[in-house]
Amino acid sequence: MNESFFFQTALVLYGLSAAAYLVYQLGRRRTFSGAGWTVGLAGLVFHTAALVQRTLVSGHAPFTNMYESLSFLAWSCLLAYLVMDKLCNLPKAGFFLLIIVLAFMLLANSPLMPKDIKPLMPALQSVWLWLHVSITLMGEAFFAVAFITSLMSLFAPSSRNKTSPDKTGAAADTLDRVSYRAIAAGFPLFTLGGLVLGMVWAHKAWGAYWSWDPKEVWSLITWLVYALYLHTRLVMGWRGRRSAIIAVVGFLAALFTYFGVNYLLAGLHSYI
Amino acid sequence: MNLRFLGSLKFAVFLIIGLAALCVLGTLLPGAPSGEFASERAQPAGILSFLIPEDLYHSPHFLILLSLFSLNIIVCTLTRLKPKVRQALRPSLEADTEALLAAPVSAQMGLKPELRASAEAVGDALRRRRYRIRRAEAPGRLVLLGRKRTAGRFGSDVVHLGLLVIVAGGIVSGLAGYRTILAIEEGATEPVPRTGFSLRLDKFDIEVYPDGSVKDWKSRLAVLEDGCPVLGKTIEVNHPLSYKGFLFYQSGYAPVREKPTLGLSVTGIAGDGFKRNVSVRPGSPVPLGENGLSLSVVRFVPDFALNARREVFSRSEEPRNPAALVEILENGRTVHRGWVFARHPEYGSLHGRADSKYALAFLSLKYDLVSLVEAARDPGPPLIWIGCGLVMAGLFLAFYWPPRETRVLFETVSGRTRLTAAASGRKNRAAIAEEFRNMVGEWKGLR
């Protein structure tokens, strides 16, 4: 069984999981969210096998081109979601999160992304590649969860302008807290992977820990947006709508760092 | 601008947005600079060029914003630090029944044992949950303050300190850092600027994958002090050499355009089966065997062209149309003279010259390579790594080391002991409430 088989199986399972979550979304029957979770986990297992297989065959980290890193990002997003769901009980976010996961998977699977294994150019042959990319993408995966829960809270009715704190009304507050927890998990990971380890590696490879390369600048921008989220919240007491908007902007910045910089701006990082 | 504003979070929000906005403009605007690539792009004009100067990240705007940002953190952290430290070292041991009960997580109950015995038992229960206890006693009143993970309060301060150290490291790098690229040929020695030592390149290798793409570049370097080798190391990408505060990185290689080596084949057209392949540099004749024949490249042009007066010139330095004017001498007498073209082999063989017994072909063109070694002296990184360590430690403290506090007041009220307690802490209220409920459950055994 090869990588492609594992990958395609994972893709199908993610589709089924999304379908189960959609049924849950429409009918709110816990059996379906449970099924979505389990099928999603099964997909994750196959996906893990695909990543391991690719690593074994290529002999290098499974995130050295767009196909590989999209696949790894999809994997991280699902993992982050499954973790957050265990901690905070988030079945309602399942469908939307799987949409993101499927989008990354389908993009990775599309003919736009060459899948052949290419030998690594010199600068990428390093353990720092493993640490830098995997931890950064894991941080972004938690940002993705916060993105979903923040978007949901923007559309959920708020309890504040409701006279009776009914069940749906409480949802916005819960989503707000969950977004914070996801960012509290993602921010240290992103700081470690994206900024600290990025600097360590750049220092090792290029002799300059920071060169204002567009990808570096955009990581910094993303990081500043989340710093803004934390401070307006902690010190200025922002909650709800305003916090959610910053979290959404933060993830869009992260996506731009990931895609936009590669395709729109040139720089040292453009080979990833 | 008063100190209050300078240290305020409003100002911080303004600065963070400002820095982010400059960075966005800096990378997105057409012609905007992007670090090392700045020179490759057209520059913006007018108001944009004022807002986004050529070297944005080293421009006064950016540096002023960054200094204000640092100042903001310093003032903000310092003004908040003093009361925080006092609170941590000498917490107030006051307690007021009403205030305790008003807290979100609180409880009150009567206990059987007298004041001290009750406090002893409750103190033990708190200690079992890793609380550190302080107590204050007054007649008829006893206060226990249990706290844990107090260091977590200082997470944000440690992060901010780390950020300042990183900024300081950046300033040190900017002021005292020095970097240059040395282009060294195999066997050559290059002095390292601003130092007393030199580097000699003993060997340069390019490793390729089977598909021809580059796998690695390696340079075997020797450090020479007063001409004597003192240190040798092979550097490659990701593996620099470190010597006397300098790091030497393999940054790439380049061909030396002045030093081509041509591969030529010479075939006798008289039907005597004469055939030789030679490797030759312009200006250095090579023998063609034992027969007194020698070949020399009189002139080499990488990009052959003729001008209006039909004179040969090279359009560029790139080997787009390499051509060589070759002479063959027999015992000092020229027996062949003509141009050979790499891209037009037919010229050399078909246009065999009537007066020549030889046809020539261009087989290969190679240039000597120089290894490009980046020499960098940068005293900044140690500060950067310390700063990064502080930031990560601070983030851990801020997010995963939440301080908790449980305050218990014991009073003797009409002969009986009454306990009033409240728990507080930042983050995860639910977990705090749960722990408190469990503790209260244990204390109920004292009733």
Ligand code: HEM
């Ligand atoms: C972009 C850079 C910054 C980063 C990464 C950063 C990081 C942090 C972190 C992680 C926390 C703790 C958050 C939490 O517990 O949820 C925090 C708190 C705080 N930050 Fe920053 N900070 C930055 C800039 C600033 C600036 C410029 C100020 C200046 C006023 C500031 C003022 C504060 C304050 C007042 C707190 C709350 C302190 C407390 O109550 O413990 N921060 N910061």
